[in-house]
Amino acid sequence: MMEKQIIKRPYDSAFTIKRIDAWACRAPITSGSVTTSFGIMRDRPAVFVRIEDDQGCFGWGEIFANWPAAGAEHRVNLLMDDIADLAIGQLWQAPEEMFWSLDAKTQVRAIQCGEQGPFAHAIAGLDIAAWDLVSRRAGLPLAKAINANAHQHVPIYASGIQIGTAQAEIEKARKAGFDAFKVKVGFGTDDANRLMELSKTIYATERLFADANQAWALAEAKAFLQSTHSVSLGWVEEPLRVDDTPQNWAELAALGVPLAGGENMAGKREFANALASGSYSFLQPDVAKWGGITGCHEVARDIVQAGRIYCPHFLGGGIGLVASAHLLAAVGGSGLLEVDFNPNILRTGFSQVPERINNGFWAIGSEPGIGITSLPDAVLTTASLVRFCFV
Structure with missing residues (x-):
């Protein structure tokens, strides 16, 4: 069930996801280390996600993957195997509708495996991508x-x-x-x-x-x-x-x-x-x-x-x-x-x-959405796992 009503906006915020792509990337640490009081990062991971709607519009998001060390690849697999089927192919009236629906529908799954965090991370990345898509389509910077x-x-x-x-x-x-x-x-x-x-x-x-x-x-x-x-x-x-x-x-x-x-x-x-x-x-x-x-x-x-x-x-x-x-x-x-x-x-x-x-x-800039249209070559060369889901 949604947490709140969708805010009416002066642009179309509805979308249907046709395709989801995700990249698990790992960049080497070239000097020193990234050290916190609880651990050391041996490389720099990131998970980037791209969604595309049935009209060919697209949006980019990012999923948290700093911890644990094996988290990046896990988040990609979790997104594709446990969440994508709930998001893809449906008409969402706005990103908020998708977010609160996915949050509700995955709660039991997350509790069952004790992975509330990873599920939340993956849904967050999809939500960012959805906002990028609808704001890009409207010709507006996300802000x-x-x-x-x-x-x-x-x-x-x-x-x-x-x-x-x-x-x-x-x-x-x-x-x-x-x-x-x-x-x-x-x-x-x-x-x-x-x-x-x-x-x-x-x-x-x-x-x-x-x-x-x-x-x-x-x-x-x-x-x-x-x-x-x-x-x-x-x-x-x-x-x-x-x-x-x-x-x-x-x-x-x-x-x-x-x-x-x-x-x-x-x-x-x-x-x-x-x-x-x-x-x-x-x-x-x-x-x-x-x-x-x-x-x-x-x-x-x-x-x-x-x-x-x-x-x-x-x-x-x-x-x-x-x-x-x-x-x-x-x-x-x-x-x-x-x-x-x-x-x-x-x-x-x-x-x-x-x-x-x-x-x-x-x-902030004036480009539509977040202003990012593709992954640069320097990022693509670090990808250790790439998966897509299409309907």
């Missing part, structure tokens, strides 16, 4: 298809910066047009001292954030926040596990340092509970991980209306990044777009990505 008054530019920050090499990486990010930076922490007791030293190199016009990736228990998180209080961090992201008690999150928030999280939340209820708790200053749903454009648009509006800040999480390939930028532009508020600063051809292989960044902002 304008969502909100006619969408912004033309959104602020950005450089993400994924390792604490051990942060000073050099931040200097590179400055030269690339960034003025806000997020550093990975959660590796040991020296993180606070390293961040304190790093803060001395940050200009008065710049912002610094920290991301612990759920590394700490309450005592460790409190110690870090207290030790770095003078740094004036823009936020500390996921200092506790997302499933830690609301009481612990509230106790940490009481220290006065802004807290962020949301990439590991799924469903409107979880985000509503996070908003109601009052512990989060910034909430960060990920369009490729849960919700696609449909779900994340709804929770993003709730975030802004509640007086909190919507900052889309994203650390994948170019399609999901561009879609995240469009959604942020449509929703508005004072949030920033997360741009992974680690080398990744699955992101920078899309020419739109480096071209959009200038002086701390991302330009």
Whole structure:
């Protein structure tokens, strides 16, 4: 059953999917590694999905595949073998109808195999592709298809910066047009001292954030926040596990340092509970991980209306990044777009990505949809699994 009524729009939002294509891609990491407090990425995976309707119109989406290590190929097979038959060949009145229908119809399947996350990831990618299709067909940028008054530019920050090499990486990010930076922490007791030293190199016009990736228990998180209080961090992201008690999150928030999280939340209820708790200053749903454009648009509006800040999480390939930028532009508020600063051809292989960044902002552009019409050769050469479904 659908969660809500379809919003009437000044363009045709109905579509029937005739074909679904999906690519599992893996790019080698050419320098260093992408390290978080819970694990190391040995390569950069991404799953890209293309849908085509019965009129030959098409749309592109991206499915979360960072974890587990074997996740990319699994997501492609899951999409084709367990979800495609529910989406293809039906007349959908709008992307929202397809999203909420697939969400409802796959819940028992997901529970049966304990894979609620992967099912949500695959449905999110299809939803992004559906929004790209209908906005492209209407001749509108995705942001304008969502909100006619969408912004033309959104602020950005450089993400994924390792604490051990942060000073050099931040200097590179400055030269690339960034003025806000997020550093990975959660590796040991020296993180606070390293961040304190790093803060001395940050200009008065710049912002610094920290991301612990759920590394700490309450005592460790409190110690870090207290030790770095003078740094004036823009936020500390996921200092506790997302499933830690609301009481612990509230106790940490009481220290006065802004807290962020949301990439590991799924469903409107979880985000509503996070908003109601009052512990989060910034909430960060990920369009490729849960919700696609449909779900994340709804929770993003709730975030802004509640007086909190919507900052889309994203650390994948170019399609999901561009879609995240469009959604942020449509929703508005004072949030920033997360741009992974680690080398990744699955992101920078899309020419739109480096071209959009200038002086701390991302330009949305005027191309229909998300502005991506095909996978570039640099991305296609990384594909380890390609599948399609046709009716």
